[in-house]
Amino acid sequence: EEVYGLNQWGADYLSISSQGEVMVQLPTEAGIREVSLLDISEGLRQRGLEMPVMVRIENLIDGQITSLNESFAKAISELGYQAPYRGAFPIKVNQQSHVVSEIARFGNRYHHGLEAGSKAELLIAMSMLDNRESVIICNGYKDEEFIDLGLQMRKLGFKCFFVVETPAEVPVIIQRAKALDVEPYIGLRLKLSTQVDGHWAEDSGDRSIFGLSVTQLIQIVDTLRDADMLSALKLVHFHLGSQIPNIRNIRDGVREACRYYVELINEGAPLGYLDLGGGLAVDYDGSSSTEGHSRNYSQEEYCVDIVETVKESLDPLNIPHPVLVSESGRATVAHTSVLLFNILDVSRFMPTHEPQAPEEEDNDAILNIWTAYQSVSPLTLQESYNDAIYYRDRVRDLFGRGDISLRQRAYAENVSLAILQKIVKLLPSQKRLPVELENLPEQMADIYYANFSVFQSLPDAWAINQVFPVMPIHRLQEEPTRRAIIADLTCDCDGKLDLFAHPDGAKETLPLHTLKSGEEYLLGVFLVGAYQETLGDLHNLFGDTNVASVRVQPDGSIEYVHELNGDTISDVLSYVEYDTKELFTRFRKTAETAVKEGRITIQERQKILAAFKDGLEGYTYFER
Numbered sequence: 001e002e003v004y005g006l007n008q009w010g011a012d013y014l015s016i017s018s019q020g021e022v023m024v025q026l027p028t029e030a031g032i033r034e035v036s037l038l039d040i041s042e043g044l045r046q047r048g049l050e051m052p053v054m055v056r057i058e059n060l061i062d063g064q065i066t067s068l069n070e071s072f073a074k075a076i077s078e079l080g081y082q083a084p085y086r087g088a089f090p091i092k093v094n095q096q097s098h099v100v101s102e103i104a105r106f107g108n109r110y111h112h113g114l115e116a117g118s119k120a121e122l123l124i125a126m127s128m129l130d131n132r133e134s135v136i137i138c139n140g141y142k143d144e145e146f147i148d149l150g151l152q153m154r155k156l157g158f159k160c161f162f163v164v165e166t167p168a169e170v171p172v173i174i175q176r177a178k179a180l181d182v183e184p185y186i187g188l189r190l191k192l193s194t195q196v197d198g199h200w201a202e203d204s205g206d207r208s209i210f211g212l213s214v215t216q217l218i219q220i221v222d223t224l225r226d227a228d229m230l231s232a233l234k235l236v237h238f239h240l241g242s243q244i245p246n247i248r249n250i251r252d253g254v255r256e257a258c259r260y261y262v263e264l265i266n267e268g269a270p271l272g273y274l275d276l277g278g279g280l281a282v283d284y285d286g287s288s289s290t291e292g293h294s295r296n297y298s299q300e301e302y303c304v305d306i307v308e309t310v311k312e313s314l315d316p317l318n319i320p321h322p323v324l325v326s327e328s329g330r331a332t333v334a335h336t337s338v339l340l341f342n343i344l345d346v347s348r349f350m351p352t353h354e355p356q357a358p359e360e361e362d363n364d365a366i367l368n369i370w371t372a373y374q375s376v377s378p379l380t381l382q383e384s385y386n387d388a389i390y391y392r393d394r395v396r397d398l399f400g401r402g403d404i405s406l407r408q409r410a411y412a413e414n415v416s417l418a419i420l421q422k423i424v425k426l427l428p429s430q431k432r433l434p435v436e437l438e439n440l441p442e443q444m445a446d447i448y449y450a451n452f453s454v455f456q457s458l459p460d461a462w463a464i465n466q467v468f469p470v471m472p473i474h475r476l477q478e479e480p481t482r483r484a485i486i487a488d489l490t491c492d493c494d495g496k497l498d499l500f501a502h503p504d505g506a507k508e509t510l511p512l513h514t515l516k517s518g519e520e521y522l523l524g525v526f527l528v529g530a531y532q533e534t535l536g537d538l539h540n541l542f543g544d545t546n547v548a549s550v551r552v553q554p555d556g557s558i559e560y561v562h563e564l565n566g567d568t569i570s571d572v573l574s575y576v577e578y579d580t581k582e583l584f585t586r587f588r589k590t591a592e593t594a595v596k597e598g599r600i601t602i603q604e605r606q607k608i609l610a611a612f613k614d615g616l617e618g619y620t621y622f623e624r
């Protein structure tokens with residue numbers, strides 16, 4: 001468990017069984033039940049869902065909604081806060097219908113609502129929610145149609161808020177509300193000066209592209225007052241950025257927002273709701289660092305600090321406590337999904353065999369590299385390294401000029417690898433490492449070729465260097481003896497994982513087991529339920545992976561609630577506007593010409609055409 005740090009980033013729901021399998025502890029109505037991820041993957045295989053597959057574990061959505069709501073409820077009751085908490089899940093964080101409908105279904109008991117950033121997302125929220133106690137928060141730029149949809153929800157009695165992003169929206173809201181004869185619920189998005197640490201620092205502070213300046217706030221208040229609609233101003237919203245690693249930033253932001261809350265009350269707005277946006281961080285590496293992949297606070301602390309700060313800010317002024325809304329996305333769904341994939345092959349930077357002495361009359365460079373190999377010792381590591389690289393490059397040069405043969409070059413490459421591996425073995429015995437050798441173990445790490453696409457399934461790993469926890473889901477009773485990076489199926493130099501979450505700080509290589517012939521080696525990338533699925537792209541035309549939602553029942557059995565086959569090749573071709581019928585017709589002509597030319601028989605033509613058709617219907621990933 002320490003090798004991969006899963007005790008730290010596993011948020012108490014992952015462990016390793018005595019058989020060496022990753023176990024998931026899941027809340028059910030009858031208490032916690034434990035299942036093996038390997039058993040889940042086996043069940044998926046039996047149902048025809050091959051690797052790679054995105055597994056969503058529904059119990060974990062329920063677990064996160066419960067713990068967020070219960071943590072706020074506890075803080076509210078312990079601190080004597082006089083208003084409730086209302087969550088609003090931001091649909092953009094995972095728009096998949098099964099995820100949103102599970103949030104709406106399970107969240108109903110907590111009046112957990114939804115946040116919509118576009119018309120499409122609002123239509124989802126309108127159809128998924130039927131609890132009038134829940135809030136619907138409409139963010140983003142809103143045209144008349146968007147506003148009309150939200151107003152219709154108000155007509156139906158829902159607490160549907162328009163968070164104003166720009167003053168230009170206000171006259172449209174006023175005009176449409178009057179036309180439809182309904183009172184809108186209006187919120188204002190603040191631009192706070194509080195700046196946050198971490199990757200999303202730019203969402204906060206003066207240069208944030210979101211939020212209203214103080215002059216715009218005043219302008220909007222005046223416009224609403226002039227239209228006799230100040231009573232519609234019910235909510236103050238701010239969003240400091242996603243994945244805020246430092247709790248002190250959150251406290252500062254809440255305190256600053258409360259100042260605006262007070263001033264807007266003083267202006268005559270009724271308010272009643274304070275919306276804290278997102279930002280509750282996920283602990284991706286278990287390090288508690290404030291650099292971006294972790295957080296220096298617990299969820300309980302987050303809730304207590306918010307409730308306490310609002311109370312402390314408003315009590316001296318006798319202002320009634322607002323309903324606290326948060327739009328936590330990442331923390332609600334990151335845990336729910338695991339990407340499972342298999343390893344297809346391994347490339348090792350190891351000599352293929354123990355080097356033997358060359359012929360005496362061989363080329364000098366060959367003789368010298370052999371001498372360097374023989375003389376590696378703990379006292380000469382830097383020198384041996386220099387020789388290995390120098391003579392290897394010299395041999396490459398000689399090969400380029402035609403002075404040595406392919407076999408001689410292969411000999412030298414093998415000896416050079418043997419020298420470097422000898423050095424790697426001796427490095428731990430060194431008190432101080434020469435700078436050039438510090439990264440040698442990483443440079444000599446194996447490459448494990450994996451059956452998935454970083455661009456499709458883990459876009460943030462490529463785009464913003466997001467670090468995710470990765471580990472084998474079985475064989476964990478055996479010590480992993482190799483160190484590796486992971487290359488995906490795309491032939492792109494960015495299509496790899498070479499930074500792995502670990503509580504001691506991200507590691508450049510991952511400890512892995514050697515492959516056993518005839519046995520699959522399965523790995524999981526954890527905490528991928530937030531943002532990854534929809535942001536993924538079709539690089540190299542690898543499409544959506546297979547997806548399965550599972551739910552563990554109170555009796556511990558696994559129910560395969562929902563199975564979705566990933567894109568076929570035909571699907572992805574149609575996304576880039578190929579007409580697969582036309583492709584087939586064209587290819588049939590090529591095959592027919594080959595028949596006419598006598599290259600193939602008609603029977604062979606039929607077989608080739610059938611293979612083409614099968615190919616179109618196949619999975620875009622490597623199939624067994």
Ligand code: PLP
Nearest residue numbers: 239242243278279327328329330
């Ligand atoms: N609310 C708004 C307005 C956002 O822009 C975002 C995402 O950045 C969120 C909520 C979700 O944030 P998080 O996933 O950090 O909870």
